[in-house]
Every structure is written in C-alpha cells, then in structure tokens.
Amino acid sequence: MTTTLGLIGAGMIGTTVARLAVAAGLDVVLSNSRGPDTLTDLVTDLGEHAHAGTPADAARYGDLVVATIPLHAYRQLPAAELAGKTVIDTMNYYPQRDGRIAELDSNQFTSSQLVQQHLADSHVVKAFNSITYISLANRARPTGDPDRSALPIAGDDPAAKAQVTALLDTLGYDTVDFGTLADSWRSEPTTPVYVQPYFAGEPPKGLDPEEEFRWHLTNPGAPVPADQIRKLLDSAVRGTAGGYLPGLETA
Numbered sequence: 001m002t003t004t005l006g007l008i009g010a011g012m013i014g015t016t017v018a019r020l021a022v023a024a025g026l027d028v029v030l031s032n033s034r035g036p037d038t039l040t041d042l043v044t045d046l047g048e049h050a051h052a053g054t055p056a057d058a059a060r061y062g063d064l065v066v067a068t069i070p071l072h073a074y075r076q077l078p079a080a081e082l083a084g085k086t087v088i089d090t091m092n093y094y095p096q097r098d099g100r101i102a103e104l105d106s107n108q109f110t111s112s113q114l115v116q117q118h119l120a121d122s123h124v125v126k127a128f129n130s131i132t133y134i135s136l137a138n139r140a141r142p143t144g145d146p147d148r149s150a151l152p153i154a155g156d157d158p159a160a161k162a163q164v165t166a167l168l169d170t171l172g173y174d175t176v177d178f179g180t181l182a183d184s185w186r187s188e189p190t191t192p193v194y195v196q197p198y199f200a201g202e203p204p205k206g207l208d209p210e211e212e213f214r215w216h217l218t219n220p221g222a223p224v225p226a227d228q229i230r231k232l233l234d235s236a237v238r239g240t241a242g243g244y245l246p247g248l249e250t251a
Contacts, residue, residue: 002167003027006062008055008077009069010039012133013090017066018042020140020171022049031058033069033076056081064163066090067115068128072098074115083121086160088167090128091115092189093242104241111188111241112154112181123160126184127153127168130191135198138221140172150174150226152193152233154184176229186236189243193232197224209246 004027007014018028027049030039036052043050059065059081067077068090077087093104093111103109109117116124128136130152141148151173155161165175178186187193196202200222203215 002063002163002170004029004061004063005167006058006060006065007031008058008065008067009090010042011068013128013136014066014068015042016133016136017068017128017171018046018050019137022046024170024172025049026170027051029053029058029061031055033073059085064088064167066128070097071101071111074111075118077115077119079119079121082119086123086125086157086163087115087119088127088164089115089124092129094189094245095242096244107185107238107241110181110184112184116156116181123155123157124181125153125155125157125160125164126181126187127151127164130187130194131198132195132216134217134219135195135221139198139223141223142172143169147223148172148174149198149224150176150229152176152178152187152229154179154181154187156180174226176226176233178230178233185238185241186233188241190239191232191236193229193236194243197228197232198222209244213246 005021006029007018008031010030010032021028029051031053039052043052056078059078064086066088071091071093089112112124112126139149151168153164153175161177168175198221199219203212
C-alpha cells in the first residue's frame with residue numbers, strides 16, 4: 001500500500017500529482033534538479049504531508065516513485081536508490097526539447113523501454129503521460145462518480161501495474177491497462193488518446209500552437225470513461241515518434 005509518494009521532478013505534472021496525493025491523505029517527498037531549498041514555497045503550500053528532498057531521497061522514501069522530468073535527463077534518475085521500486089514514468093519524447101534519439105526515431109524502442117533499460121532493477125509503469133496537468137487536476141473524481149475518467153497505463157510487471165492502479169484509484173481515476181512497455185507508444189504524443197479526449201470539444205481551426213495552448217488552458221474538460229480509453233488505444237497506428245509542445249526549448 002502506498003502511503004508515501006516520491007516525486008523526482010516538480011514541474012506541472014509532478015506538482016499536480018503531489019496536490020492530488022496530499023488531498024487524498026498521502027505523504028509526498030518532492031525533489032528536483034535544483035535542490036530542496038527551491039521547493040520551500042511549494043512544500044509550505046502543500047502542507048504538513050509534503051516534504052522536500054533530493055531525487056535520491058524521493059527514491060529512498062517513496063513507497064512508489066513518480067519520475068516526471070524531461071526525457072533527455074532520464075539517465076540522471078538514481079538507479080541504485082530506485083532498485084526494487086515501482087517507478088511511474090510520465091515522460092514523453094519531444095525532439096524540440098530532448099534532441100533526436102535514434103532508438104525512438106526508428107521505433108526500435110519506446111521511451112519507457114529506454115527508461116526501463118536505465119532502471120534495470122526497478123519496475124517501470126507508463127502513466128500520466130497522456131493528460132495535461134490542467135485536465136489531471138480538473139478531472140479527478142471519487143470512486144463511483146458517474147463523471148470519473150480513466151487513465152491508460154502500460155508496464156511489464158503485473159504487480160507494479162496493480163500498485164499503480166491502486167494509486168490512481170486513490171487519486172481519483174480509473175485505469176486501463178493496455179499492455180507492456182513495448183505497447184506504450186499507444187499513449188504517446190500524436191495518438192488518439194493523447195490529451196485531446198479530456199477536453200470538451202475540438203480547438204477552433206486555424207489556431208497557431210500558442211493559441212491552441214491557451215484554448216486548452218481555459219477549457220472546462222470532459223469525462224473520459226474506461227471504455228472510451230480502450231477504443232482510442234485500440235485505434236492507434238504507430239507513426240513517427242515524438243510530439244510538439246509550445247514553449248519547449250530545443251536541447
């Protein structure tokens with residue numbers, strides 16, 4: 001049972017997951033690449049259940065750990081401290097930020113398979129990568145709520161996926177298990193399940209990327225039940241790896 005959630009990365013997704021976890025009564029250990037002192041305001045805002053530490057601290061003390069850093073930095077994850085742990089990989093491949101990664105461009109591997117190779121003694125589960133922090137915060141609902149949404153997960157270890165499923169239920173989401181890390185491309189950028197289903201309607205035609213991003217910021221969102229998630233995952237066709245987000249700097 002997860003009582004303490006470690007977070008390596010305290011950006012938009014990491015902070016949102018931390019808020020949902022604290023609201024659900026879990027303790028969180030937050031970390032980033034700049035040091036615990038830079039997280040003082042966030043920890044104060046989150047309250048007594050939140051603590052700041054190093055990535056190694058988050059790995060060591062978390063019953064389950066969320067890795068939510070830019071993909072190009074995945075080799076900086078503390079493999080020794082994460083040994084034996086379930087690690088939720090939220091990372092997506094954005095070449096404008098991450099640079100070109102040949103194994104991904106060729107579809108030889110998925111990004112989560114690369115993370116698993118680095119964390120050889122951990123159990124990696126892909127989750128939280130197909131939803132924006134805006135939707136993640138807005139769509140959480142209690143168990144049994146008719147407007148509850150589902151999130152897709154993928155992983156190679158059934159016990160690790162069960163642990164992640166239990167966490168997502170605690171945070172306010174149903175789960176759709178769609179296979180192994182080799183299958184995780186089905187929830188990556190440009191696929192049908194990525195981001196858009198959690199928003200109400202389609203953005204107007206002709207928007208530039210920044211205008212479309214602002215549209216998403218103000219969208220009220222929509223529930224996406226598990227059956228719809230399964231259909232979207234099944235309809236995915238593998239194409240060129242990688243996506244685009246406004247404002248990301250090229251590595």
